[in-house]
Amino acid sequence: MRIVALLGFSSVVHAGALLVYGYLYPSEPQAAIASQTIQLQLKPTPQVVATVVPQSAVRLDNRTNKVLVTRSEQAEFSVASSRVSVDSTTPELVGEKNRRKPNINQPVVVKLQPETVPVAPVTVQDVSATLKIVSEQSADVAVVAEVLPTETVVTAKIEPLAKTSLIDDVAESAYQEKVDPFVSDVVVVAVGSERLPAGKGQAGSDRLAGLKSQLGEQLLYAFEQYFSYPLKARRKGWQGEVLLAVVVARNGEVSKVQLLSSSGYKTLDRAAIKSMNKVGKIDPTRWQLSLVDQPLQIEVPVAYQLVN
């Protein structure tokens, strides 16, 4: 069995260093680096590990809440000029297990140049990181970035690389989160563009949508026990969608619940936050949290609907 892409939760991270794992052609690592740039403006500098994998190879294991990398049959994935063939559907856990034996396909570690870190002090809110990745089938690209504990706000953004002839389309998404000083690590899942080309790209996008939904479902399953639809909202006929950002600590505890987007009604927003806080702790046996070495931040969409 060969693993195509991995390293999402790699601990090969050093304080003050910024690393990107790109999945690149082993014999020409420098060429691949050339097509990927990461711009980070961070203070203090967080440690970021980003793994570039084909979208089609990524999904979330429902029970363990781990990011899995699957090899699709005969799928091809390439980053920049790199080309790797994948030929299996067996999922592999990315985590400690793989951390001990990484680099099966000799991924390339990209080290950012120190000069990208600004000298001038910036406020926490200003801190952002931009990750640029390009591939021939960029819709198939997912980035799994890992941020270590720092007092920062990190924005990871995948942007088109200008003037690269290889680009057909470029996955783009933005993800924001605020990390508390002493709330430890957070995994950022940046997802490919919504405007995807048909065919293989679409399949990859489905897969990533699935990954996202499964991340959420872990929490939702617990949330189901604590839902409420406030009397006031029912009486007034209020309906809407609330988007929550939920940080789940390593021991399964819901350590933070934040409102990402409002339903338009404070009553419903509050109800969603309150219910999610009631979840308290997620059953570690379900989650097998021992396999998770980082807290997870998950976007949880909650829709409030009235029916006759």
Add this chain to the structure above:
Amino acid sequence: MLYFKSLPLAALSLLPLAIAPTVSAETQSGQLVVTATRMAQTTDQTLVPVSVITREDIEKSPAVNLPELLSQLPGVDFSTSGGRGATSSLFMRGTNSNHTLVLIDGVKIGSATLGSTPFEDIPLAQIERVEVVRGPRSSLYGSEAIGGVIQIFTKKPTQGVTATAKLGAGNHETRDASAGLSMGSERGSFAVNLAHFTTNGIDAKQGLDSDNDGYQNTSAAINLNANINASTVAEFTALRTEAKNQYDRSAAPFNDHSEKLQQTLGLRLNSDLSEDWSLGGGVNQHRDESQAFDSNPGEFNTKRHGADIKADHFLSETQIVTLGVDYQKDQVSGTSAYLKDKRDNTGVFGQWQAEYGKLGVLAGLRHDDNESFGTENTGNINLGYQLDEKRRLLASYGTAFKAPTFNDLYWPSSPFASGNPNLKPETSESAELGYEVKTKSYHYSARAFITNIDDLIDWACTLNCNDGMWWTDFWQPSNVSSARIKGLELESGFTLANWNGRASLSIIDSRNRDTDKYLANRSPRTLQLDLSRSYYESMTLSASLLAQDERYTNETNTAKLPGYGIVNLNGRYILAKNWAIEAKINNLFDKDYATNASSNGLDRTYLLSVSYNR
């Protein structure tokens, strides 16, 4: 792929939600969907048993008129003296036929003289939604809400422009036509609907004139909405129906018939004063007119004027207090010179609803001051406890009353009879326990209730009764009898793929407490089954069964009608974008049955319709 497991749920969500969970949460397509029942306008169905029939349900139902539609609901038992259009009496949860309050667009309807409600005259073509509340609700609505409340809403305008038309024909020379227009923008909306129904019918009564007794109904409804500002809406509703019903009071060749008018007008203003306060108020008028053309001709007209103000205040996100006052003035006229032809009633009411975690509470109190009998106080408390995400326990207690009718109070004195102005209202006490399990795909529930009704008004001979000469007997009503009703309602339903099913069994023991005899015309057991299947978006097939046990037709329980079961079918097929065809078959197996003594029940009927909708 694991994430595809959410797909069946997503597919389910596309189906009409025939089964609505009270409050539930389920994960669909990676999103948590918290679903709650839209609070019924009559009362909150999470604590009180409420059946809601939407327009979509009406379209899918084999029912051709309102009694047929309501007959598929638990607790509902109709006794009809003939075919469509014949007088239909409703015994909700075993109570008397005048123990159910009926409102159209919030306006109380029905006759103040007889106390009856002409269900048969309210055309389905005009109805958008029906809410049927079982159990006492006098503490909110006043008189008559002993057995329940039925609230009917006429078709409301929607945004944009829509036009509908429907033409149907069936056996017994039945013709059914309706048309409607609706227009709406952000400033307001307007809808008008017209309907006409005619049938040659069947011979309503055995042993008299054996002709067919036909029925005609013509109706018009107007709804106007004006959005005065962001938080204030003015609403005007009007429904007028004119009906002619043939029946047999005497032998041939008389053309016995009645001509009836129902007209409901309402003007209402609702305003959200703030996030936590809303205020509503309105004035309304209802006319119920009936003229009999038979060997005992007569005309009975009721005109009722009403006004009300209601305020809702949210004490918190989980507590609402409602305070209100309503006024109603009944005025009767016609061929009988009543001792008194008008009376008014003022009611003051308050209701409090709260949620404390898994416990829901609804409590209400109402004080009525009536010109003819004085004051009456009623109250209710409903409790609901959510055991887990599916199961609920329910308990309630409530009192209710029924004001005496003008016939009872003020029937003109003659050598044979007279009203009794000293009558008190009929009063009731009800208690109920319930258990329900609801999920998105299935539900079932059991409810047991007991209702005691005291001071029931009965007409009886009070003078010269035993002199052997019946023509000297003098009759008068008095508050003499009492009734005890014990009931059990079992309900279940499911939604599975394209299938929807529902079953209910009502077991009702309603007796006169003095004689221990069964109350006349109620069936002690009613079974209702509904099954429907949709094929994509284009076709729906439904079948329903109504089976009722034998019923006594007199108070001494010496005469009875046999039990029966009828099967009804409905098929609806969308031909093209705007066109649909529909077929209804009622009493598929042509069962010979009746629900009223010496009347005939409707034989097998069919109705084929074409409708246009855009």
